Amino acid sequence: MTAREQAPPDETRRELEDLRSRVAELEARLQKQTPSSIPPYSLSQHYELLRLSQLHGEAAVWSLDLRSHEFEVTPEYYALYGLDPATRVSPGQWIESLHPDDREPAAKALERARQTGDFQFDFRIRHPSKGKRWLAGRGRAVAEEGTFARLVGITTDITERRSMEQALENQARLTRAITDNASTSLFIMDDRQHCVFMNPAAEKLTGYTLAEAQGRPLHDVVHHTRPDGSPYPLSECPIDRAFPENDRMQGEEIFVHKDGSFYNVAYTASPLRDAKGINGTVIEVIDITEQKRILENLRRRTEELETILNLVPMPVWIALDERCSQVQSNRAAQLLQETAGGPGASPSSGMNLTLLRDGRELDPSEMPLQLAAASGEPQLDFDLEALTWDGRKVALVGSALPLRDPSGAVRGSVCALMDYSARKNIENELRRLNRELEQFVYTATHDLQEPIRTVSIFSELLIRRHSHRLDGQAAEFLERVRGGALRMEALIRDLLEYTRIGALRISAQPAPASAALEAALENLAGAIRSANVSIRADQLPEVRMDPVHLQQLFQNLIGNAIKYREPSRPPVIHVSAEPRDATWQFSVADNGIGIDPIHKERIFGLFKRLHNASEYSGTGIGLAICQRIVERYGGRIWVESRPGEGATFRFTIPV
Amino acid sequence: MEDHDADVFLIREALSAAMNAHFVVLRNGAEAAGLLRSAGGSPSCPDLVILDLNLPGLAGGEVLRLLRSGAVCHEVPVIVVTSSDLQEDRALVLGLGANAYFRKPSDFDSFMKLGAVARGLLEKDSGASGSRS
Numbered sequence: 001m002t003a004r005e006q007a008p009p010d011e012t013r014r015e016l017e018d019l020r021s022r023v024a025e026l027e028a029r030l031q032k033q034t035p036s037s038i039p040p041y042s043l044s045q046h047y048e049l050l051r052l053s054q055l056h057g058e059a060a061v062w063s064l065d066l067r068s069h070e071f072e073v074t075p076e077y078y079a080l081y082g083l084d085p086a087t088r089v090s091p092g093q094w095i096e097s098l099h100p101d102d103r104e105p106a107a108k109a110l111e112r113a114r115q116t117g118d119f120q121f122d123f124r125i126r127h128p129s130k131g132k133r134w135l136a137g138r139g140r141a142v143a144e145e146g147t148f149a150r151l152v153g154i155t156t157d158i159t160e161r162r163s164m165e166q167a168l169e170n171q172a173r174l175t176r177a178i179t180d181n182a183s184t185s186l187f188i189m190d191d192r193q194h195c196v197f198m199n200p201a202a203e204k205l206t207g208y209t210l211a212e213a214q215g216r217p218l219h220d221v222v223h224h225t226r227p228d229g230s231p232y233p234l235s236e237c238p239i240d241r242a243f244p245e246n247d248r249m250q251g252e253e254i255f256v257h258k259d260g261s262f263y264n265v266a267y268t269a270s271p272l273r274d275a276k277g278i279n280g281t282v283i284e285v286i287d288i289t290e291q292k293r294i295l296e297n298l299r300r301r302t303e304e305l306e307t308i309l310n311l312v313p314m315p316v317w318i319a320l321d322e323r324c325s326q327v328q329s330n331r332a333a334q335l336l337q338e339t340a341g342g343p344g345a346s347p348s349s350g351m352n353l354t355l356l357r358d359g360r361e362l363d364p365s366e367m368p369l370q371l372a373a374a375s376g377e378p379q380l381d382f383d384l385e386a387l388t389w390d391g392r393k394v395a396l397v398g399s400a401l402p403l404r405d406p407s408g409a410v411r412g413s414v415c416a417l418m419d420y421s422a423r424k425n426i427e428n429e430l431r432r433l434n435r436e437l438e439q440f441v442y443t444a445t446h447d448l449q450e451p452i453r454t455v456s457i458f459s460e461l462l463i464r465r466h467s468h469r470l471d472g473q474a475a476e477f478l479e480r481v482r483g484g485a486l487r488m489e490a491l492i493r494d495l496l497e498y499t500r501i502g503a504l505r506i507s508a509q510p511a512p513a514s515a516a517l518e519a520a521l522e523n524l525a526g527a528i529r530s531a532n533v534s535i536r537a538d539q540l541p542e543v544r545m546d547p548v549h550l551q552q553l554f555q556n557l558i559g560n561a562i563k564y565r566e567p568s569r570p571p572v573i574h575v576s577a578e579p580r581d582a583t584w585q586f587s588v589a590d591n592g593i594g595i596d597p598i599h600k601e602r603i604f605g606l607f608k609r610l611h612n613a614s615e616y617s618g619t620g621i622g623l624a625i626c627q628r629i630v631e632r633y634g635g636r637i638w639v640e641s642r643p644g645e646g647a648t649f650r651f652t653i654p655v
Numbered sequence: 656m657e658d659h660d661a662d663v664f665l666i667r668e669a670l671s672a673a674m675n676a677h678f679v680v681l682r683n684g685a686e687a688a689g690l691l692r693s694a695g696g697s698p699s700c701p702d703l704v705i706l707d708l709n710l711p712g713l714a715g716g717e718v719l720r721l722l723r724s725g726a727v728c729h730e731v732p733v734i735v736v737t738s739s740d741l742q743e744d745r746a747l748v749l750g751l752g753a754n755a756y757f758r759k760p761s762d763f764d765s766f767m768k769l770g771a772v773a774r775g776l777l778e779k780d781s782g783a784s785g786s787r788s
Contacts, residue, residue, distance in 0.1 A: 449738045450709075452762040460763045462665040489761050 001152065010275075016161065051331070059156040065090060066114055066141065066148055071475075080135065080157060082128040099124035099132075109137075110151075117148050118140035122158065131248045134162040149308070185285040188272065189218050193240050198278065205259025205265075205287055218283075222255045227262045242269035243281045254286065263289045315419070317351045319403075319412040327351055336419065342389025351415065354387040355396075361387070368400035372413035375403045383419070395424045435636055441499045449491050456485035487619075494621035498606070501549075501628045511547045513540035518574060519547070520554035527562050531571055538576040541584050543653045549629045554588070557649050558623040561590035566644070583635060583652035591646040600639050626651070656681040656718065657707040658734070664758065665766050666705055666736070673770030674777070676702075703773055708748065716751055721751040732776045733788035735770070743773035 022033045030450050060077035071090050072376065078085045081097060083084070091110065102123040113119035119139035127133045139153020146646045179186055185202035189195055195218040198210045206213070213221045219234045226232050234240055242249040249269040254262050265285045267530035272280040309316060315333035320326040329351070330336070337352045353370050355362045362384075364370060370381050379400040385393040398417035405411045459482040467475055517537055528535065535558070543550065558573055565571040574589045595603065604627040607620040630637040657663050663680055670676050676697060679701065685739040704722070708715035724728050735748040745756045755772050 013718045450659070453738060453759060454659070457665065457763055457766060458661065464763065466675060486761070 007185070008452065012161065012164065019156065023160040026140075026154075033362065043187075048071050050251070058156045058470075061154050063150040064137075064139075064153070066151055074420075077155070080155060081125060082130065097125055099126070099636065109149055113139060113141055113147060113151050117143075117149055119153055122162075123320040130159075132159075134159045139181055187218055187285065189240075189281045191242065191243065191279050191541070192507045193281070195221060198256070202285065205263075205285065206255070208441070223253065225256050227254055239267055239269045239283060240281075242271055243278065246271050246278055255285075263287055264292045267287075282645045285391045295496055312414050313419075316414065316416045317343040317369055318414050321371055322373050322410050324351075324367075324369050324373055336394070336417070340386050340394065354385055356385040356393065357382075359385075367416075368398060368415040369413045372400035372402045372415065373410055376404075376410050378402070379415075394423045395582055438499055441594045442496065445492055445499065446498050449489070449496075452485055452492065456482060456489060459485060491619045493619070494619045494625065497552075498621055498625050498628060501625065501632055507573060508542050510542040511550070512542050513545075513550055513577065513584075516550035517544075517554050519551045520558060523551075523555055524558055525561065529557065531562050531565060533565070534563055534573045536572070538574075540575070540577050540586075541579075543584055544655075545633055549633075553586075553626050553629055553651065556626050557588040560622060560649075561588060561592055561647070564592045564647070565590070566592050568647075580652070583654050585650055585652045587648055587650045589646065589648040594643045594647050595639060597641065598641050599640070603639065604637065656695075656715070657705065658682045659707070662707065662736070665759075665763075666769060668771040669767050670705075670773055673774045675677060700731050702731070703777060704733045705769075705773070706730055706733055706735050706753070708735055708739065708744065719748060719751045719753060728753075732779075734769070734776065759768075765775060767784060 058076060058080065060074050060080045061074040062071065062077055064072075066461070069091055073089055075085065077083070079086065079090065083089070083097075087093070097105050098106055106121060106123055109119060109121035112166060117140060117330055119137060122134060122170045125133055125135060125314050134157070135155050136158045137153055137155045139151045141148035142150040142152055143149065161189075179197075179199040182199055182201055186196035186197070186199040187195060187202055193214040194215055195210075196209070196215075198206070199214055200543040203209050208221055217234065219232075219240055223237060223239070225230055237253075238249050238251055239253065241247070248271070250267065252264060252266050255265050256262055264287070264479045266288050267285045269281050269283045269415045271278045272282050310331040312330070313332050315332045315336045317333055318604065320328065325626040333351075340353055351367055355367065358367075365374065368379050368382065381399055384396045386396055387393060396417045397420055400413055400415035402410045402411040403414060443506065459478055463475070463478055463482065470478065514537070518539060521535065527533075553573070556577070561573045562571060569591060572591050575587070576584045576589075577584050580586075587607070606624045626638050628651075630653070634654050637649065637651035639647055639649050657680065667678060670678070676752060678780040685703055690717050706719060719733060719735070722731070722733065723724075732754045733752070734757055736757045736759055737744060737748075738759045748756055754776055757769055760766050760768075
């Protein structure tokens with residue numbers, strides 16, 4: 001039941017009922033006096049009766065002659081209106097005494113009484129001492145000679161009742177506003193567990209209007225079936241136990257929507273009490289389907305992450321507070337701690353390791369977790385070693401990051417390490433093998449020099465000292481032997497140079513590139529002069545590069561530019577450099593024969609030549625050497641060209 | 656001291672063209688070291704040692720070290736000949752007390768320059784010590 005229907009306080013109600021029953025009695029008597037059925041009767045008799053009937057009350061009794069407009073009233077009338085007892089009362093005077101808005105309705109009410117014999121009118125007056133009052137007039141017409149001759153009635157002050165009703169109405173409106181606007185669904189069940197009320201939120205939640213659910217057991221409306229399709233008996237429903245057990249019930253249930261879908265709810269069912277005791281249940285319900293879904297997603301995500309965390313071979317620690325007193329770790333971390341701790345080591349929750357940086361043991365405050373939490377700064381890509389119980393060192397690389405709460409304050413940290421001992425061993429082994437291989441290539445190449453030198457020198461001697469004893473063809477063959485030997489020597493020399501680039505240490509001292517260019521041009525002076533080459537060089541920067549290497553680059557590239565010149569035009573070579581993305585980009589541009597772009601990758605390969613030796617001499621190692629040098633310094637080299645349009649070789653060297 | 660007949664021939668050619676000389680050819684490191692030790696009692700130290708860096712048995716560098724640390728003949732001028740053009744090798748033998756470093760070239764005329772190097776050393780040596788054989 002709603003507040004709107006709530007009864008006024010008992011005392012007032014009793015008084016009202018008293019009054020009502022007296023009026024009813026009077027009405028019953030008057031009823032007998034209707035014009036058609038009742039003969040004329042003694043007005044004074046009746047008047048007296050009325051007079052007596054309200055002796056102790058404050059009701060005024062009055063009588064109005066509908067023909068003469070003579071108006072008679074009891075003394076209470078004067079008190080009720082606050083009139084001087086000497087006042088001459090009349091219907092006109094009565095209407096004048098009313099609130100202006102009530103005057104016209106009053107006249108109409110009188111007119112209606114004249115027609116129907118019934119007078120009912122509530123109206124406002126201004127009482128001289130009590131101020132605004134609400135009065136209620138009730139009357140019956142008395143028939144004489146077949147017509148309504150006289151209107152007899154009582155008037156009572158209903159101000160108190162009206163203000164109480166007003167208060168109740170306000171209260172009801174307030175309650176209504178609350179229940180209408182509540183996001184919580186509210187249901188009220190009566191003592192038979194039947195639905196008597198649902199607020200709009202409840203209507204929306206269930207899909208049912210109040211009209212559809214009213215008078216039916218609420219359980220049968222919203223809670224009749226379980227998600228598995230089986231019926232949900234009322235006897236098992238905890239919500240419906242609140243009333244019989246007179247106890248507040250709380251919990252989660254699954255309701256059925258009007259459309260048949262299920263939804264999760266959290267409910268509170270409370271017994272509803274009035275003056276007579278418990279007479280129903282009020283149920284507050286919140287839809288938690290979305291909340292459940294989010295929680296379930298969160299649970300799944302957490303489960304997945306935890307599984308991943310325990311699956312990855314990287315040891316991971318998570319500090320749950322800023323001082324890293326509470327630390328969680330994954331399986332790999334526990335494994336590492338056990339390995340480092342040796343036999344009998346118990347898995348520890350903290351970052352239980354002896355860590356070394358450059359051989360020195362870290363203080364607790366220097367541990368990555370603590371460092372990240374204390375500084376609030378990411379600790380990235382550090383190299384550490386873990387010292388094991390038997391003195392071994394496990395090479396670790398890792399990072400640690402601070403964790404922050406929504407306000408940005410550090411609330412902990414995470415550290416992930418990677419045991420790369422195995423990789424480091426392989427790297428070392430690879431480096432050793434590479435060194436060995438380079439040494440082998442170098443030695444082999446070096447040793448090849450001896451015999452080929454012998455061949456070339458002795459074939460020369462043979463030509464110089466014994467040519468007169470050789471016939472033409474023998475001398476020609478010998479020249480070929482000598483030519484082959486010289487070419488092989490050049491190959492071996494270049495190959496040696498190539499292999500040696502890998503072995504040389506890199507100098508980090510900046511040196512002017514222009515000096516390296518000058519040295520290269522000096523070595524090429526003969527070729528430049530004989531081919532009549534014009535060289536244009538822009539201002540060149542200083543670079544962190546061994547001058548010998550840079551000279552070698554310029555020498556090879558300019559040498560190539562001269563070698564592959566276009567015979568029909570005077571060769572022009574332009575050397576320049578410009579900064580680009582933290583590197584210096586050098587360019588050596590010529591106007592020579594150019595290179596077909598399809599060859600632009602392979603020309604940098606070892607022994608790759610695009611022309612045969614009779615066209616252009618060369619070992620096919622020059623550009624491979626250039627590439628090796630540039631890559632050794634972390635740069636790259638490429639060519640931009642089209643056949644017949646010259647070629648531009650570019651290389652970058654990090655600033 | 657040289658194990659390659661071809662190079663022995665070329666060295667002979669180069670030195671003969673530059674001077675009158677008597678040659679003793681030792682073909683491995685041990686032989687060379689042994690001779691230098693046996694020369695301890697004899698006064699006949701060679702006037703010049705041409706030492707191939709790449710001797711079998713005992714490396715030329717080792718021979719040079721023995722020679723320089725020995726009781727006799729430790730002042731004899733030494734020219735190290737080699738086909739290596741590594742800076743490290745050059746620095747190594749000069750550090751061990753070689754007087755000159757000659758990289759074996761691959762044309763005859765260049766090889767003949769060994770004679771001039773040898774003569775220069777001997778002239779400097781004789782100028783310093785006053786003895787000449």
